[in-house]
Amino acid sequence: MGEDKKTEEVILEAAKTVFIRKGMDGARMQEIADEAGINKALLHYYFRSKQKLFDAVFSMVLRSTFNEMREIFSGEFSVEQAVRKFADSYINTLIQNPYIPEFVIHELNKDVEALQLLVSKNLPDITPFLQVIEKEIAEGKIRKMDPRQLLMNTISLCIFPFVGRPIITTILFEGDSNAFYQTMERRKSDVADFILNSIKK
Amino acid sequence: MGEDKKTEEVILEAAKTVFIRKGMDGARMQEIADEAGINKALLHYYFRSKQKLFDAVFSMVLRSTFNEMREIFSGEFSVEQAVRKFADSYINTLIQNPYIPEFVIHELNKDVEALQLLVSKNLPDITPFLQVIEKEIAEGKIRKMDPRQLLMNTISLCIFPFVGRPIITTILFEGDSNAFYQTMERRKSDVADFILNSIKK
DNA sequence: GTCTATACGCAGATAGAC
DNA sequence: GTCTATCTGCGTATAGAC
Known part of the structure; x- marks a missing residue:
């Protein structure tokens, strides 16, 4: 056994x-x-069957992918804390596992219906964090903007470079993979600075 | 005939x-x-063969995808002009063709070697634009930062929401596809504002 | 529980009529 | 140039020995 x-x-x-x-x-x-x-x-x-094996793998990957997110956007952190935590944590994970986001996205794109149930169980509820953003806007800590756009920006900036890695490495680093990963290391703080710079009043 | x-x-x-x-x-x-x-x-x-048919389609898609980019990053526009043009032009295109980026990225991820030649012919040379960024930093128009990170940010913010559309629609818009597209319409200017806000001194 | 051998169906590719 | 019918190989899945 x-x-x-x-x-x-x-x-x-x-x-x-x-x-x-x-x-x-x-x-x-x-x-x-x-x-x-x-x-x-x-x-x-x-x-x-292949399908059942795939389902097992996919649900495993979904769980581990979104667990970090759940904690960060639970609402217990300030916008600045959450943004810094997210950038640091996700870019670190993605440096180790650069293929995961494209994989998840591709499978979801192919068959939204069939996997919707599987996904809804794993996706985090981010409404608490949207409320934190609104609260900080109301308090005048950050400038007025659509909370959803801010969250989308944070996620986009951290994840996209890995999803588009082949193109980005070619177009921006002349195919030098090491240069790409070195830039990603610096990006952990660069992205957070970029976001916080934009939203501060 | x-x-x-x-x-x-x-x-x-x-x-x-x-x-x-x-x-x-x-x-x-x-x-x-x-x-x-x-x-x-x-x-x-x-x-x-299927492969030859695919190659024809793929090279067609690559050409049309990167043609816009080539013009915008040719170096004849200021950073602000290029950012606004890119956000407006790409988000508009992607609202019409939301599946294209994920498609291109997935195929490139699977087989980087085989398509490298095809791609290198189509990818734009963005070095002129990197020089424009450096120039504006030197002139004190925008704050000091890695030009590559700025370009990566611009691309990420415009394209990622479409690549991750299934997840983003579920997580941020409770599955409401219309709400997603309405937000993308506003995003054309929101993204440009977000970037320009962050880089201004 | 793990292997070898084999069945079976699907999808890409071809032959040949019109 | 376009069709129907057919071949072929590959990949999933199963049977059955050990």
């Missing part, structure tokens, strides 16, 4: 790696089996 | 629609044939 569980986890890890790189449609069960060091039949023994 | 060309264009349009929604791997030749109102065999008669 201890052994069983271990195999299952090895499969999930391998499937995660392959699905994230190739997507559901592009991934091959053979490739996942190779990555896990086992054979195709065993994948079906544990997960019955 | 006039008839021939028309069929070819009908196929290209249909292929574009299907490829953009489903991606290369998810698209089916049968679906493209249906969309074009013809049969599979004719697709092969005109384009020999």
Whole structure:
């Protein structure tokens, strides 16, 4: 039983790696089996079908992706704290896992309906944070603006460079991948400064 | 011969629609044939293979996508002009074609090598604009910052909401698609204001 | 639980009539 | 140039031995 569980986890890890790189449609069960060091039949023994294996991986990825967000936008932090925390935490995670956002987005784009349920369970409720923004605007701490636009800006600035990494690396860093990642390291504070500079009165 | 060309264009349009929604791997030749109102065999008669048909569509999409960018970042506009032009022009285009960025990004992520040549021919050279930014910093018109970060910010803020549209619509607009698009209309000026507010001294 | 061998269906590609 | 019918290979899934 201890052994069983271990195999299952090895499969999930391998499937995660392959699905994230190739997507559901592009991934091959053979490739996942190779990555896990086992054979195709065993994948079906544990997960019955490619679709079920994918669902397991996808829900795993969603959970870990949005957990951080849930805490940061829970409403217990000020706008400045949340913006700095979000930039630092997400850009750090994305430097380690640059393929995840594009993967999630691609799968959601393909089939919004089917995954809506799965997603709604995992997506954080950000209304508390929108209220914090409104409160700080009312108090005159930050300039007047649509709270949703501010939140969208924060998310966009942190995540997009990784989603568009191939293009950005080509267009802005002449294909030099190291230069890209070094800029991302600095970006953790640069982005926060950029946002806070814009919203201060 | 006039008839021939028309069929070819009908196929290209249909292929574009299907490829953009489903991606290369998810698209089916049968679906493209249906969309074009013809049969599979004719697709092969005109384009020999799915791959060649895809390449034709992809290079078409790349060209139209980056043409606007080339002009805006040519160096003939000031930072403020370029930012306002870019936000207005790209958000307008994306309201009409919201699936294009995710499509391009997904295909590039899957196979960076193979498409590198295709891409490098289409990607604009943005160094002139980076120099404009540096010049305006030197002149004290805008605050000191990494020109690449500013350009990345501008691109991120305009494009990301469309790439992440399914998630953003769910998380920020309770699934109300109209609310999303109305916010994007306002975003054309909001984003420009947000950026210019942040960089002014 | 893990393997090898095999069934089966789907989707890309071709043959050949009109 | 456009169609119907068919081939072929690949990839998911299953059967069955160990």
